[in-house]
Amino acid sequence: MEIIKQEVLIIGGGLAGMRAAIETSSQLDTAIIAKIHPARSHSGAAQGGIAASLGNSQADSWEEHMFDTVKGGDYLGDQDSIEILVKEAPENIYELEHMGAAFSRTKDGKIAQRPFGGHSNPRACYAADLTGHILLHTLYEQLIKRKIKIYNEYYLLSLILRNGIAAGIVVYDIKSGELVIFQSKAIVFATGGYGRAFKITSNAHTNTGDGLSIIYRAGLPLEDLEFVQFHPTGLYKQGILVTEGARGEGGYLLNKDAERFMQKYAPKMMEIAPRDIVARAIQTEIDDGRGIDGKDYVHLDLRHLGGEKILELLPQIHELALMFSGVDCIKKPIPIQPTAHYSMGGIPVDINCRVIKDKNNTIVPGLFAAGECACVSVHGANRLGCNSLLEAVVFGRRAGKTVLNFIKEFNFIDLPDNCLDLAKEEINTFLTPRGTEILADIRDDLQYTMTKNCGVFRKEEELRTALETIKKLKTRFGFVKITDKSKIYNTELLEAIELGHILDFAEVIVVGAILRKESRGGHFRKDFPRRDDENWLKHTLAYYSKDGPTFDYKAVKITKFQPQERKY
Ligand SMILES: Cc1cc2nc3c(=O)[nH]c(=O)nc-3n(C[C@H](O)[C@H](O)[C@H](O)COP(=O)(O)OP(=O)(O)OC[C@H]3O[C@@H](n4cnc5c(N)ncnc54)[C@H](O)[C@@H]3O)c2cc1C
Numbered sequence: 103m104e105i106i107k108q109e110v111l112i113i114g115g116g117l118a119g120m121r122a123a124i125e126t127s128s129q130l131d132t133a134i135i136a137k138i139h140p141a142r143s144h145s146g147a148a149q150g151g152i153a154a155s156l157g158n159s160q161a162d163s164w165e166e167h168m169f170d171t172v173k174g175g176d177y178l179g180d181q182d183s184i185e186i187l188v189k190e191a192p193e194n195i196y197e198l199e200h201m202g203a204a205f206s207r208t209k210d211g212k213i214a215q216r217p218f219g220g221h222s223n224p225r226a227c228y229a230a231d232l233t234g235h236i237l238l239h240t241l242y243e244q245l246i247k248r249k250i251k252i253y254n255e256y257y258l259l260s261l262i263l264r265n266g267i268a269a270g271i272v273v274y275d276i277k278s279g280e281l282v283i284f285q286s287k288a289i290v291f292a293t294g295g296y297g298r299a300f301k302i303t304s305n306a307h308t309n310t311g312d313g314l315s316i317i318y319r320a321g322l323p324l325e326d327l328e329f330v331q332f333h334p335t336g337l338y339k340q341g342i343l344v345t346e347g348a349r350g351e352g353g354y355l356l357n358k359d360a361e362r363f364m365q366k367y368a369p370k371m372m373e374i375a376p377r378d379i380v381a382r383a384i385q386t387e388i389d390d391g392r393g394i395d396g397k398d399y400v401h402l403d404l405r406h407l408g409g410e411k412i413l414e415l416l417p418q419i420h421e422l423a424l425m426f427s428g429v430d431c432i433k434k435p436i437p438i439q440p441t442a443h444y445s446m447g448g449i450p451v452d453i454n455c456r457v458i459k460d461k462n463n464t465i466v467p468g469l470f471a472a473g474e475c476a477c478v479s480v481h482g483a484n485r486l487g488c489n490s491l492l493e494a495v496v497f498g499r500r501a502g503k504t505v506l507n508f509i510k511e512f513n514f515i516d517l518p519d520n521c522l523d524l525a526k527e528e529i530n531t532f533l534t535p536r537g538t539e540i541l542a543d544i545r546d547d548l549q550y551t552m553t554k555n556c557g558v559f560r561k562e563e564e565l566r567t568a569l570e571t572i573k574k575l576k577t578r579f580g581f582v583k584i585t586d587k588s589k590i591y592n593t594e595l596l597e598a599i600e601l602g603h604i605l606d607f608a609e610v611i612v613v614g615a616i617l618r619k620e621s622r623g624g625h626f627r628k629d630f631p632r633r634d635d636e637n638w639l640k641h642t643l644a645y646y647s648k649d650g651p652t653f654d655y656k657a658v659k660i661t662k663f664q665p666q667e668r669k670y
Contacts, residue, residue, distance in 0.1 A: 103283060103522070107514060108133050108251075110505055111271060111286040113258050113313065115140025117234070117491060118473025118498035119292030120241040123250050125502020126288075130509060133251035135258060135273060135284075137308065137596075141242050144294055144306045145494065148234025149345035149418060151216060151226030152495070153488035154191035158212040162223040164188040169663060171489060174220040174376045175446075175482020176623035176633065177665035178326070178641070178658060183453050183478045185661065187489070190496045195227055198495065203240040205229050206415075216415075217350045220376035220486040220670075224350075231345050231418045234491060256282070257596060258312060259525040261289070261320045261469075262517055266459075268468035269515040272525040276596065279589025281525055287512045288505045291317065291449055291457075291471040292498065299604045299611070300442035300557075301549035304336055304343035313475040315603035317449050318610065319524075322459050322466065323643040323654070325477040326447035327607065328614035329624045331485055332558045334380040336441025337427050338399040344438055346487045348404060348419055349373040351411065355384065356401040356435065357392040363400075368670040375670040378484040378624045381440040385558040394437065401435035408432075440558050444485055446624060448477035450643065450656075455501035456508075461643060461656040468512065472501040479641065479658075483623025532598050537581025541594070544575050544582065545601050548608060556612050561628045565616045572609050579605060610644045610651045617653060618642065635665050 110126045112119045115136035126132045134140060155162040167188040172179055199205060199213065205227050206214040218226040229236040245252065255276040262270040262283075270285040293313030297305025318324050334355075335344040349355070355373050357363050367383040368375035375383075388398050404412055404419075409432040412420055423429045423436045449471040450458045455478065457469040472478075473494040480493055548571070555568035579602065586594040620634035621627050641656040 103281070105283045105285050105517065107285050109286065109509065110288045110290070111135060111284055112290045112292055113271070114143070114292035114294060114473065114475070115252065116143035116292060116294050116473060117145035117238060117241065117494035119290070120238070120245060121495050121498030122290050122292060122472055122502040122505070124241065124244050124248065125499050126505050127248045127250045129506055133253055134245070135253045135256045137255065137257045137276070139254055140245070140252060141238060143238060144309055145491070146235045146238040147306060147343070148491050149231040149343060150347035150350065151218060151228035151233050151488045152195065152237070152491040153218065153221065153225045153486070154195045154227060154492065155188065155223070155225060156192055156195065156213060156215060156227065157223070158208060158215050159224045162225060164191070166222055167191065167225060170221050171480065171486055172482070172663045173668055174486040175484055176668055177482065177635070177639065178479070178622060179482030180479040180659040181661040181663065182659045183480045186453055187480045187493060187496055191492055194492070194495045194499065198237060198240060201240050201244055203229070203236055216347055217374055218487045219346050219349070219374045219380065220371070221488070226347065226350065226488040228347065230414070231347055231416050237491065258293070258316060259528060259599070261316055262521045263320055264515050264518050266466065267515055268466060270517050270521065272522060274525070274529070276591060279592060281522060281529070283517065283521065285514050285517055287468065287509050287514060289469055290501050290505065291475055292473045293475045295445045295474040296604070296607060297442050299549065299552050299608045301553040302336060302341035302439065303442040304333055304341055305443070310600040310603055311445070311607050312600065312603045314448060315606040318606060318644070318646045321646060322457065323450055323645050324447065324607065324610055325450035325656070326479065326642050327610045327644060328618055328642060329446035329483050330442060330611065331377060331444035331446060331624045332381040332440040333443035334377055334384050334440055335402055335438040337423065338437035338439050340426060341439070341441030342422055342426055343441065343443070344402060344419055344423070344436060345416070346374070346377070348402060348416055351415055352407055354403045355380070356403050357387045358394050358396070359392065363387050363392070371670040376484055376486060378626070379670060381558050382626060384440055388439070399437040399439045402438045403435040404431045405433065405435065442553065444490060445474055446477070446481045446483060446485055448475050451476050451478050453478065454504040455497055456504060461654055470501045470505060472497040483625060528599065529595070532584045532595055533587055538583050539578045539581045541582050541584070541598055541601060544578055547571065548575050548604060552608060556615060559626055559628050560615055562616065565612055568612045569609070569616065572605060572612060576605050613651050614642050614644060614653070639665065
């Protein structure tokens with residue numbers, strides 16, 4: 103079989119992957135591998151903005167941005183990474199601006215900034231409510247300009263390690279159904295998030311956390327996976343996102359009595375308190391019977407902003423609410439409920455985006471990760487809005503720079519003879535007849551149990567129900583029937599592979615949540631409602647074993663801010 107030699111391979115064409123590729127392509131032969139066209143990556147769905155302490159509408163500083171991020175993350179974030187994130191933010195924004203990103207402007211022509219949850223100053227730079235779309239296309243233009251190779255509709259199946267060093271990958275060409283081996287000096291994972299593990303989610307169908315399970319199956323750890331972010335305002339029933347920018351611009355949250363209930367939960371910051379707090383407030387109102395008409399939703403009211411402001415600053419929200427809920431938000435409040443949104447955890451990396459394999463921060467040579475799939479732990483236990491696009495850009499660029507420094511010392515490594523085995527076996531088992539279980543049923547049951555039993559509020563017995571369900575579903579998955587045996591665009595096969603990924607990392611989320619007997623940021627245990635710094639101020643590392651994940655823990659880096667009680 104042909105082996106394609108490629109100095110640098112970036113897996114994922116979202117914001118993080120593209121930004122890394124732009125950096126490495128200046129000196130090295132670089133290619134992006136992506137399962138969907140890069141411009142369709144989930145980054146393009148980002149609405150509200152990207153954070154930086156530019157201070158364009160009110161004085162601001164990186165120190166304040168750092169403190170807000172540390173506190174927002176409930177003190178689990180690594181403060182050395184957070185310092186890098188916030189200090190490098192302004193130069194990254196100006197760089198994007200100079201590449202041509204059309205940010206919204208203040209009257210005197212500066213980049214406009216809106217308030218956002220948990221940020222103490224207006225810090226979100228935005229392009230109306232289409233920020234991700236604008237940034238993704240700006241970077242895509244740079245890929246074209248630099249003639250960076252893109253392997254479009256190529257699906258990463260497995261990582262090839264030799265003696266603990268990353269040597270290459272095996273990829274499935276979706277168009278032809280053929281397997282392809284790539285040999286590489288540096289491999290950067292930028293495969294994004296995993297919201298599709300949940301029934302109610304803001305995430306695209308492609309967000310199935312493939313990169314996480316591929317790393318986990320290769321024997322490397324996953325960090326802090328129990329920390330899942332539930333965004334407070336998803337459209338009722340589907341979970342499609344209504345940006346926090348809508349509250350940043352002044353939107354109210356109302357219960358069935360038309361009460362602005364955030365007064366009870368975060369009297370100072372009200373609707374723009376951090377997401378974990380607002381999501382819990384909404385869920386409490388619903389659980390206590392104060393949802394609208396006793397149902398599972400509350401109202402987001404924008405009417406007082408006026409039609410002109412809504413259409414200028416939140417045009418996409420106006421359209422989404424109309425299209426998916428039949429609500430014209432100029433005239434009526436929008437029905438919303440919390441929605442699975444973001445992964446705080448991921449592939450553990452150091453501040454230079456090098457993948458690490460244990461609590462001593464031992465690196466895996468040749469392997470890097472950036473963006474949502476990575477855990478450099480800038481978000482700790484709860485991410486602040488607008489810090490994720492920022493992370494993708496800042497650490498995407500950083501990953502690229504690290505590769506440039508690293509690769510000088512490196513040669514291609516010979517691939518082991520059996521490097522295709524894992525991928526071949528995966529494809530063949532699915533294509534060999536083995537039962538009558540229906541793929542969509544298993545996926546529905548999995549997503550249902552994750553939303554119901556591993557959601558905004560968690561409890562031991564519910565988490566145990568989720569774990570038992572996952573184990574049963576894994577057994578059923580062994581008998582799943584794939585009817586399409588064809589090679590070209592076999593999307594049924596791909597969905598099966600993706601479901602296998604979700605089953606693996608969902609188990610890590612749930613077991614990690616059972617073990618973490620405290621409440622911190624996005625992980626709230628009703629049976630352990632307090633943060634417990636004495637026992638749990640540490641990162642989780644989960645490793646694969648055939649009987650389920652095994653765990654180790656890693657110290658949190660605290661530099662400037664000692665943990666305090668978190669009030670808003
Ligand atoms: C609706 C929505 C709105 C958001 N709004 C904001 C916001 O306003 N501000 C903010 O800061 N953050 C926001 N976020 C979060 C932010 O958009 C993401 O965290 C960030 O864009 C992730 O970028 P990424 O490059 O890591 O991943 P993605 O943009 O998700 O890209 C992942 C890439 O990996 C590829 N890939 C995945 N698996 C494979 C595989 N097996 N083989 C090959 N390729 C693969 C995909 O094709 C894709 O190209 C939002 C998220 C959502 C869902």
